[in-house]
Amino acid sequence: MTSTSVIDELKKSQILELLEQGKRVDGRALDEPRKLMIEINAIPKANGSARVRLGDSEVICGVKIQPDRPFPDMGDKGIFICTAELLPLSHPSVETGPPGPDVIELARVVDRGIRESHMIDLSQLVIAKNKSVVGVFADNVVVDYDGNLFDACAYATTAAILSSKMPKWEMKDDVPTLVEGGESSVPVTTIPVSVTMGKIGNYIIVDPNGDEWDSMDARITITTDSNGNICALQKGGIGGFTFDEVIKCGEISVKVGSKIREKLKQAKEGGQ
Amino acid sequence: MENKRKYVIPGDVITTGPYRPEQNVILDGNKIISTAIGISEIYDDSIKVIPLTGKYIPKIDDLVIGKVVSHTSLSWELDINSCYVGFLPAQDVFGRDFSAHADELSSKLKSGDLVAARIANFDRTRDPLVTIADRDLGKIDSGHLVKISPSKVPRLIGKRGTMIQTIEMATGAAITIGQNGWVVVSCETPEGLLKAKKAIQMVDEKAHVANLTDQVKEMLESKGES
Amino acid sequence: MGGRDTTLVLLDENGIRCDGRKVDEPRRIMIKAGGLKNADGSAYIEFGDNKIIVGVFGPRDVHPKHMSNTDTGILRVRYHMEPFSVTERKNPAPSRREIEISKVIKEALEPAVMLDKFPRTAVDVFIEVLQADGGTRCAALSAASVALADAGIPMRDMVAACAAGKAADTIILDVNNEEDQAGQADMPIGYMPSLEKITLLQLDGVLTPAEYKKCVETGIHGCKIVYELQKKALTEKYFGNGEK
Known part of the structure; x- marks a missing residue:
């Protein structure tokens, strides 16, 4: 994220030299994401939560579930809202105050991946049609930065939703009232997984770390669902992709995504 | 006691x-x-x-490794891993007949370039003035940057340079140590580079240990493992 | 989880509190020095169910420039709660409460840090409350001291903090959330043990002069417990287990 700091030129040229030999600065294969660690229920007081470390990028996502008024034109649907924030302790270049365009894009791309995959069945989150629905709020905070926050936030959000316990409400005297002991899981239809790829020279690399992020010409984030379909996408950066590259990125996102989906499932099982 | x-x-x-x-x-x-x-x-x-921890505080005559972060039409700004930004005036590079109209600073040094520099002046009332106009100073064209805590630089050098000599001899690497904790390592062989970097990181992590030189020697002499 | 405030017994006949502690016993405290890769210094604290991370940057350039002081470095503190840290989702915008706590924590740290050697610079302390459970300011202040030391900021002493208070007509150490809500008084204290100086002191609630004295004594006792854990956290990071 952010135009962080200036990468030193020596490192930048080393990154490209290594790619010409089919290697990466940290020894990974071109289509290999970094080590992913998922801790479920890191914030026990939230309805659901996950602490995710992707390489040295670390994100905490907390899910709060509470009754809310539906959007005017969507009285038969619950609400899902996803935010992301770069905490100032995550990197010296991060400033406090309202989020900049980079951070807003981050939050929206993560939100879109969850929303467009229809991960959460929002039609099951209605307490009283047109009056009261259940709202699922997923708030991501970035604690440490080392590139590719798109995937780190997406995995944290997905893991936090999967781990969530949803209370139950019923209308009493026109007010949503908590039903004791009515907890259930959030109704989930699929597990979306985003895979972010960077382009440096003519090379496509999966899950760029901070140095690669600062060196790349363009990036693409592709979210796939459990059926292996592509459901959301975002190209970024000032460079461009060829048709062939875009197709290849689609294939990589399905292949790499399916492995990460297994990890997300395992993390959920482990957290139960 | x-x-x-x-x-x-x-x-x-x-x-x-x-x-x-x-x-x-x-x-x-x-x-x-x-x-x-x-x-x-x-x-x-x-x-x-x-x-054992803390930022680099510039001292006159210190050799530092700096990274160019920006420039105006009259000077460059260097990140020298300190509380203060290093200030490199254009005259230092272009000479006394420097002209802000004719000379383009980015033709000599641009954002992201690493330089070996010396602290020419510093009195805390203004940002430290650095120079690259001397033998062995100037733009660094090859090598790898390793960052350690500035407070551990004396340990990396060792008594009369013993520690750094030990590492250089065992790995064949050429190592330039900035007093600001930034270290540039160059080596012909990838293995030597890896070992030299590892030795430097070891000093950073274990600077408080009494028999550190022996531990580093042991690591350097060990074969194979990375 | 049936217990509501109406049925809550703050102190039973055996002198045991609602969470099983004795009157002079703090909650479980865990402090870790370091942990963040990009910050110059950092610390993590769990204090009861509070979970707080602190990152420190600096001394470094001051932006905006007009805030800088040509005689000394300045200290800036931001105390911030995550939206998911409290029962009801918190609005991400800074609240008046967060701004006040940022200020009192800054003023509690000022007597400890020595920034006169770094004119025109700033030291930034970023406090992030991941989970709140009563007494966040004391936990945050204790962690901030460790993070500042980790960053190598010169300090006269570390500031340790703990609250004392009054519930069921008894002076208690380390007020938890229930005791804060249903109790009679809450007094957070920040203290520099080696210099024997109080640097943070607030009080909500009514105390007799005798209780007031007892409350300050109890709080200082708590600070000394926290102080030992702060020292342990830094010793572990910098000197491993091989003490001396």
Whole structure:
């Protein structure tokens, strides 16, 4: 994220030299994401939560579930809202105050991946049609930065939703009232997984770390669902992709995504 | 009190009595208190603490490694891993007949370039003035940048340069140490590079250990494992 | 989880509190020095169910420039709660409460840090409350001291903090969330043990002069417990287990 700091030129040229030999600065294969660690229920007081470390990028996502008024034109649907924030302790270049365009894009791309995959069945989150629905709020905070926050936030959000316990409400005297002991899981239809790829020279690399992020010409984030379909996408950066590259990125996102989906499932099982 | 060297953290009372407080200690009543994480040393009647963490504070004549972060039409700004930004005037590179109209600074040094520089002037009222106009100074064209805590640079150099010589001899690497904790390593062989980097990181992590030189030697002599 | 405030017994006949502690016993405290890769210094604290991370940057350039002081470095503190840290989702915008706590924590740390050697610079302390459970300011202040020391900021002493208070007509150490809500008084204290100086002191609630004295004594006792854990956290990071 952010135009962080200036990468030193020596490192930048080393990154490209290594790619010409089919290697990466940290020894990974071109289509290999970094080590992913998922801790479920890191914030026990939230309805659901996950602490995710992707390489040295670390994100905490907390899910709060509470009754809310539906959007005017969507009285038969619950609400899902996803935010992301770069905490100032995550990197010296991060400033406090309202989020900049980079951070807003981050939050929206993560939100879109969850929303467009229809991960959460929002039609099951209605307490009283047109009056009261259940709202699922997923708030991501970035604690440490080392590139590719798109995937780190997406995995944290997905893991936090999967781990969530949803209370139950019923209308009493026109007010949503908590039903004791009515907890259930959030109704989930699929597990979306985003895979972010960077382009440096003519090379496509999966899950760029901070140095690669600062060196790349363009990036693409592709979210796939459990059926292996592509459901959301975002190209970024000032460079461009060829048709062939875009197709290849689609294939990589399905292949790499399916492995990460297994990890997300395992993390959920482990957290139960 | 038998052991004169002690591990201390801020607030630790090192001793009481008629001692002279030197670096990184304060006197409170008759208590000598450490203000840093480090190792306390008592010499005759004076007490100081050698810190193990903290930012680089520029000193005149120090060799530092800097990274160009920006420039105006008259000067470059260098990140020297300090509380202050290094200031490199255009004259230092273009000479006295530098002209802001004719000479384009980015033709010589651009954002992201690494340089070996010396602190030419610093008095805390303004940003440190650096120079690259000397032998062995200037733009660095090859090598790998390794970052360590500036407080551990003396340990990496070792007594009369013993530590750094040990590492260079065992790996065949050429190592330039900036007093600001930035170190450039160049090596013909990838194995030598890897080992040299590992040795430098080891010094950074274990600077407080007494027999560090032996531990580093042992690592350097070990075969194969990365 | 049936217990509501109406049935809550703050102190039973054996002198045991609602969470099983004795009157002079703090909650479980865990402090870790370091942990963040990009910050110059950092610390993590769990204090009861509070979970707080602190990152420190600096001394470094001051932006905006007009805030800088040519005689000394300046200290800046931001105390911030995550939206998911409290029962009801918190609005991400800074609240008046967060701004006040940022200020009192800054003023509690000022007597400890020595920034006169770094004119025109700033030291930034970023406090992030991941989970709140009563007494966040004391936990945050204690962690901030460790993070500042980790960053190598010169300090006269570390500031340790703990609250004392009054519930069921008894002076208690380390007020938890229930005791804060249903109790009679809450007094957070920040203290520099080696210099024997109080740097943070607030009080909500009514105390007799005798209780007031007892409350300050109890709080200082708590600070000394926290202080030992702060020292342990830094010793572990910098000197491993091989003490001395």
